Amino acid sequence: MVTLEKRPQPSRIVAWSTPFMAVLATMIAGGLLFAALGEDPLVAIRTIFWDPLFGQHAFFYRPQLLVKGAPLILIAIGLSLGFRAGIWNIGAEGQYILGAICGAGMGLAFYPAEGWFIFPLMVMAGALGGLVWAMIPGLLKVRFGTNEILVSLMLVYVAEQLLASMSLGLLKNPQGFGFPGSRNLQQYPSAHNAELIAGTGMHWGVAAALIAVIFAYVLLTRHQLGYHIRLTGEAPRAAKFAGIAPARLVLFCLGISGAFAGLAGMFEVSGPAGQVSIDFNTGYGFTAIIVAFLGRLHPVGILLAGLLMALTYIGGEIAQSSLGLPAAAIQMFQGMLLFFLLAVDVLTSYRLRFGKREAA
Amino acid sequence: MTDALLSIRGLTKAYPGVVANDDVSFDILPGEVHALLGENGAGKSTLVKMIYGLVKPDSGEMRMRGTPYAPSEPKAARAAGVAMVFQHFSLFDAMNVAENIALGMADPPPMRDLAARIREVSDQYGLPLDPWRVVGDLSAGERQRVEIIRCLLQDPKLLIMDEPTSVLTPQEVDILFETLGKLKAEGTSILYISHKLEEIRKLCDEATILRLGRKVATCTPRDTTARQMAELMVGAELHTPTREGRRPGEVRLALKALSVTSPGQFGTSLKAITLEVRSGEVLGLAGVAGNGQDELLAALSGELRSGAGMVVLDGTAIGDKGPAERRRMGLLTAPEERLGHAAAPDMSLTENAALTAAERQNIARNGFLSWNRARGFAREIIERFDVRTPGTENAARSLSGGNLQKFVIGREVMQDPEVLVVNQPTWGVDAAAAAVIRQALLDLAEGGTAVIVISQDLDELMEVSDRFAALNEGRLSEVRPARGLTVEDIGLMMGGSHDMEVADA
Numbered sequence: 001m002v003t004l005e006k007r008p009q010p011s012r013i014v015a016w017s018t019p020f021m022a023v024l025a026t027m028i029a030g031g032l033l034f035a036a037l038g039e040d041p042l043v044a045i046r047t048i049f050w051d052p053l054f055g056q057h058a059f060f061y062r063p064q065l066l067v068k069g070a071p072l073i074l075i076a077i078g079l080s081l082g083f084r085a086g087i088w089n090i091g092a093e094g095q096y097i098l099g100a101i102c103g104a105g106m107g108l109a110f111y112p113a114e115g116w117f118i119f120p121l122m123v124m125a126g127a128l129g130g131l132v133w134a135m136i137p138g139l140l141k142v143r144f145g146t147n148e149i150l151v152s153l154m155l156v157y158v159a160e161q162l163l164a165s166m167s168l169g170l171l172k173n174p175q176g177f178g179f180p181g182s183r184n185l186q187q188y189p190s191a192h193n194a195e196l197i198a199g200t201g202m203h204w205g206v207a208a209a210l211i212a213v214i215f216a217y218v219l220l221t222r223h224q225l226g227y228h229i230r231l232t233g234e235a236p237r238a239a240k241f242a243g244i245a246p247a248r249l250v251l252f253c254l255g256i257s258g259a260f261a262g263l264a265g266m267f268e269v270s271g272p273a274g275q276v277s278i279d280f281n282t283g284y285g286f287t288a289i290i291v292a293f294l295g296r297l298h299p300v301g302i303l304l305a306g307l308l309m310a311l312t313y314i315g316g317e318i319a320q321s322s323l324g325l326p327a328a329a330i331q332m333f334q335g336m337l338l339f340f341l342l343a344v345d346v347l348t349s350y351r352l353r354f355g356k357r358e359a360a
Numbered sequence: 361m362t363d364a365l366l367s368i369r370g371l372t373k374a375y376p377g378v379v380a381n382d383d384v385s386f387d388i389l390p391g392e393v394h395a396l397l398g399e400n401g402a403g404k405s406t407l408v409k410m411i412y413g414l415v416k417p418d419s420g421e422m423r424m425r426g427t428p429y430a431p432s433e434p435k436a437a438r439a440a441g442v443a444m445v446f447q448h449f450s451l452f453d454a455m456n457v458a459e460n461i462a463l464g465m466a467d468p469p470p471m472r473d474l475a476a477r478i479r480e481v482s483d484q485y486g487l488p489l490d491p492w493r494v495v496g497d498l499s500a501g502e503r504q505r506v507e508i509i510r511c512l513l514q515d516p517k518l519l520i521m522d523e524p525t526s527v528l529t530p531q532e533v534d535i536l537f538e539t540l541g542k543l544k545a546e547g548t549s550i551l552y553i554s555h556k557l558e559e560i561r562k563l564c565d566e567a568t569i570l571r572l573g574r575k576v577a578t579c580t581p582r583d584t585t586a587r588q589m590a591e592l593m594v595g596a597e598l599h600t601p602t603r604e605g606r607r608p609g610e611v612r613l614a615l616k617a618l619s620v621t622s623p624g625q626f627g628t629s630l631k632a633i634t635l636e637v638r639s640g641e642v643l644g645l646a647g648v649a650g651n652g653q654d655e656l657l658a659a660l661s662g663e664l665r666s667g668a669g670m671v672v673l674d675g676t677a678i679g680d681k682g683p684a685e686r687r688r689m690g691l692l693t694a695p696e697e698r699l700g701h702a703a704a705p706d707m708s709l710t711e712n713a714a715l716t717a718a719e720r721q722n723i724a725r726n727g728f729l730s731w732n733r734a735r736g737f738a739r740e741i742i743e744r745f746d747v748r749t750p751g752t753e754n755a756a757r758s759l760s761g762g763n764l765q766k767f768v769i770g771r772e773v774m775q776d777p778e779v780l781v782v783n784q785p786t787w788g789v790d791a792a793a794a795a796v797i798r799q800a801l802l803d804l805a806e807g808g809t810a811v812i813v814i815s816q817d818l819d820e821l822m823e824v825s826d827r828f829a830a831l832n833e834g835r836l837s838e839v840r841p842a843r844g845l846t847v848e849d850i851g852l853m854m855g856g857s858h859d860m861e862v863a864d865a
Contacts, residue, residue: 235704242715243684
C-alpha cells in the first residue's frame, strides 16, 4: 500500500524538482496523447521541444522565444505576487487587453506627430489601463467583500467586448478600407516598439520582463512589503497580528499585477502584433497563470517557466504546420503541465511511503 | 509482570534528527491511574500516539493482557479497548452533543437511543451534560465532557488523557477527578499526561518520567514531592521564580469601559471592561477558555479596533490604532495560538523574528529588511530562552509546541516593552521552561514594564500576579490584590458571580 506521510517541514529540494517532474510527466502523457492521434510520439515531442531551439529553422524560432516569453513572464511575475498572498487575479487577460487599448490609444492620439515622448506616454497609459481594470475587482473586494476570482475573470469577457468595439469603432483605421482594426503601429516610428537589436526578438517588453523579474526578486527577499505578501499568504492571522492591513495588500497586489499585464499588452500591441484588432489577445493572460505556478511563484522560476511555455507555443505551432496536430492538442498539452504540477506538488509537504502496514 | 493491562517493552521511535522514544518500557496495571511526565519534547506524545495507533514504533513491543498489541490505526486501538481524550477537542460547533458523538461512531444507534445512553453515562459518572445542546454554546469543560463521554461509550479498558485539566476551573477539575475515581474503581486504567504536578500527586498511583525520549525514573507520586518530580523531569535542580517586593508606579495602560463585538460567531464579545495596569506590576487575568480572553488580547494588540478612548496607553488614546502603531508605542502582545497567529508555521525563525520586531529591533530600514539583524535577534531569543532547535533557519512548525512558545514569548520580552500582554504564556510548556518564562515576565515588571498575564493556570497566576481578576462571558470581575485570595474566591470570580462585578476604581 502507498501512504502519504506529512513531512516535518516542506522539502525545498522536492519543491524545486516538482516542475521538472511535471514536465517529464507531461511529455509522457502528451506522447501517449499524440500516439493516440496517430503521430509518432517521439517525433512530436522532438518537434515541440527540440526543433525550435536546434532544428533546421531555429534561427527563425529562437527570437520568437523572447517575443512569446516576455509577455508571459511579465504577466506571471505580477500575478505571482498576488498568488503568494492568496489574492487570486485570474483576469490578467482582460488587463492585458486594456493595457493594449490604452497604450495604442495614447499613441494613436498623437498620430501622425513624431516625438520621443510618445512611446514613454504609451507605456504609462498601458500600465495605467491594466491597473485601473484590476482595481475594479480590488475595490469591490475591499469595499464589499466580493470574490476577486469571479470578478476579475468576468471582466476578461467585458474587456474582449471592449476590444471588439474599439477595433470596429473608435480606434478603427480611417484608411483601412473598412477592415476592422487600428492603424498599424509598426508603421508609426514614434509609437513602434521595435526590436532593440535586429533579429534577436529583443524589444522593450523583453527588457521590462527582465526588470520585473529583478524587481520581484528584490521585493520578495529584501523588502518589507514582499515579506508582508509572503506572510499574508502563509498565515493570514499572523499577518493581521503583525499589523498588515489586508485591504491595502489586496489593492497593491491586484494593482501591480494589472499594471504588469497592461504593460505586456501595450508592448505586444505596439510591437509584434502592431495593431488593435478583434483577435488581438491570444490567451497570454491565462497561460501566465500556468507559468506562475510552474515557476513556483519564484521570480527566477517564472523566468525559466516563461521560456519553457514560450517553447511549447512555438513548438506547438511547428507541430501544427508540419505534423498537422490540432491546435486543441497543443492547448491540452499546456493544460496537462499545470495539472501534473499541481498533482506532484503534494510531495513537497508529504512523502510517499511504500509497503504494507501491519495488521493489528 | 503478567497481570499488567498494557505492558510496554523497549519501544523506540526515531524521526529524522531526533529519537523521540528510546527503549521505553513500563506497565499499566488494571485500575491504575498512571502518570506520564516529562518536559516538552521528552517524547510523551509520541509514546501515546504509538499506544493509540497513530504512529508505528520502529522497534519494541506492546502487550495487552499478555497478547501482542500493535494497533495499525486508532480504530484498531479502540477495538482493543484503548480510548483517548485529546488536548484539542475535535468537535463541530454547529452540531449538538449527540450528533457530535454519533459522528465518531462506526455504527451510531438512533439519535433518541444515543441521547438516552449519553444521559445514562453522564449520570453514572457524574458528568452533567445535555445531549441536545449545541456544542458551540458549551464551555471548554463541558466540551471536554463530550469527549470523555464519547470515549466512555466505547467502554474502554484504558483511557488516555492528554492534559485534561488545562482548560478547567478548580470546581470542574474536582468533578473530573471524581469521574476518574469512579472509572478507576470499576477497573479502568487511566494514562494521565499533565504538567501539573500537584494534580498528579493527588490523582495518580504510579508515574513514569521521560527525559529526552528515555524513561529516567518511576515513582509513586503520593510519596514524592512536586519539586522532586520536577527535578527528575528536568534532570537538574529547579529554580522557582523569585520577585522582590515591587512598588507599582504610574498607570501605563488603562481600559475604559472597553466593549468590542467578537468577530467570530462563537466568540465572546467584551462588555465594558475597565482596568488599569501600573508600571512594575503584574495583573493576572483568570478565566475559563472562551470567556473573552482571545478577544481581549486582540483588542489590546490592535487586531480588533475599539473606540479610541477605550484603550489608553501612557495617556494617549489608542483604541483605534492598528498593531504596528501600538507596537511602536511600546504595547507588545503575545497571543495564545502559537502556530498561525503568533508565528507563521512555514517561515523560518529568522523570518518569524521579524514578524513583530521589524521596527523595534531595527530590522526594517526604509522599508528594506536586514535578514542579518533578524537572524541575530532570533539567535538572541534562542540563546536566552533556551529554544531547542538546530538553528535559526528552521521552520517554526518544526519546533515542538513548548519550544515555539519560548520563542514567541521571548520575542516580545526581549523588545523591552512598555506594556506587555500575554495570553497563556506557558501553555503546554514544561516546568523548567515555564519557570524561565515566568521569571522573564517578573524581571520585566521589575524593570518597570506593566504586565498583563491572561492564563487558565491558576497556580501560575498566583505565582506571578500582584493583582488578580477573572473574565467571565466577556465581563471582568472585581480586580483584587492577589495575596490572600483563596481558591474558593477565585472559583467564584471565574464562575462569574455577578454581584462581585464592580468597576475597578
